Amino acid sequence: MILSVENLSHEYKQGDNKLQILKGLNLKLEDGETLSIMGKSGSGKSTLLNLLAGLMKPTSGEVNILGSSFSKLSDKKRTKLRGRNLGVIFQQFHLLPHLTALENISFAGEINDIDDVLAKAKKLLERVGLSHRADHFPHELSGGEMQRVAVARALITSPKIILADEPSGSLDEKNANEVIDLIFELVEEKKTSLVFVTHDEDLSKRCNRSLILDGGSLRES
Numbered sequence: 477m478i479l480s481v482e483n484l485s486h487e488y489k490q491g492d493n494k495l496q497i498l499k500g501l502n503l504k505l506e507d508g509e510t511l512s513i514m515g516k517s518g519s520g521k522s523t524l525l526n527l528l529a530g531l532m533k534p535t536s537g538e539v540n541i542l543g544s545s546f547s548k549l550s551d552k553k554r555t556k557l558r559g560r561n562l563g564v565i566f567q568q569f570h571l572l573p574h575l576t577a578l579e580n581i582s583f584a585g586e587i588n589d590i591d592d593v594l595a596k597a598k599k600l601l602e603r604v605g606l607s608h609r610a611d612h613f614p615h616e617l618s619g620g621e622m623q624r625v626a627v628a629r630a631l632i633t634s635p636k637i638i639l640a641d642e643p644s645g646s647l648d649e650k651n652a653n654e655v656i657d658l659i660f661e662l663v664e665e666k667k668t669s670l671v672f673v674t675h676d677e678d679l680s681k682r683c684n685r686s687l688i689l690d691g692g693s694l695r696e697s
């Protein structure tokens with residue numbers, strides 16, 4: 477088992493109100509498994525993915541990556557565990573605006589102490605079909621191109637798990653299909669596990685297993 481979640485709950489505070497989004501959720505992901513998480517808009521998919529990525533702390537419960545529990549690690553160790561083992565792809569790309577396509581990829585490797593980052597970044601940029609855009613800044617790229625850079629960035633540390641949050645949600649149909657095909661090809665090629673958040677049932681079927689997030693917990697689809 478590569479990732480497990482135990483009794484995970486999360487609430488947001490809105491003034492005096494508490495919004496209970498996740499309610500004692502459990503999840504297991506095996507090495508090499510691809511899992512889709514479906515759910516209506518507002519059901520808490522992005523909240524769950526951010527918790528899996530260790531980007532937020534849950535109100536209660538545990539997220540374990542490769543046997544280490546986020547909550548039991550120092551900030552430094554948590555950052556290292558996340559950086560080395562998880563590649564995250566967001567709907568809105570989240571590229572750094574002042575870095576070029578190539579630099580966005582290599583920087584993610586540098587901050588995680590990966591060797592030969594420039595050579596690896598160039599190879600990944602080529603793999604996602606964007607060698608000719610290496611020196612372009614994000615605002616000089618199309619949406620599909622930005623997301624392909626973000627896919628390459630997610631892979632620079634050779635992570636064990638890719639977490640993707642509606643990665644084609646901001647793209648037109650043609651680019652959406654290309655990016656999704658690319659993600660599934662690379663997951664297969666690199667033998668990583670995948671947690672794939674989507675509201676598209678057809679896309680969810682490309683994963684080994686599908687779960688639905690509803691009412692704050694997960695159920696089989």
Ligand SMILES: Nc1ncnc2c1ncn2[C@@H]1O[C@H](COP(=O)(O)OP(=O)(O)O)[C@@H](O)[C@H]1O
Nearest residue numbers: 488495497515516517518519520521522523524
């Ligand atoms: N930072 C926040 N503060 C308060 N409420 C939030 C915050 N982030 C998300 N929410 C609310 O939590 C619910 C779940 O959001 P989200 O996880 O983004 O759902 P999904 O990704 O499934 O659309 C939504 O109702 C949203 O409005």
Ligand SMILES: [Mg+2]
Nearest residue numbers: 521522523642
């Ligand atoms: Mg979302």
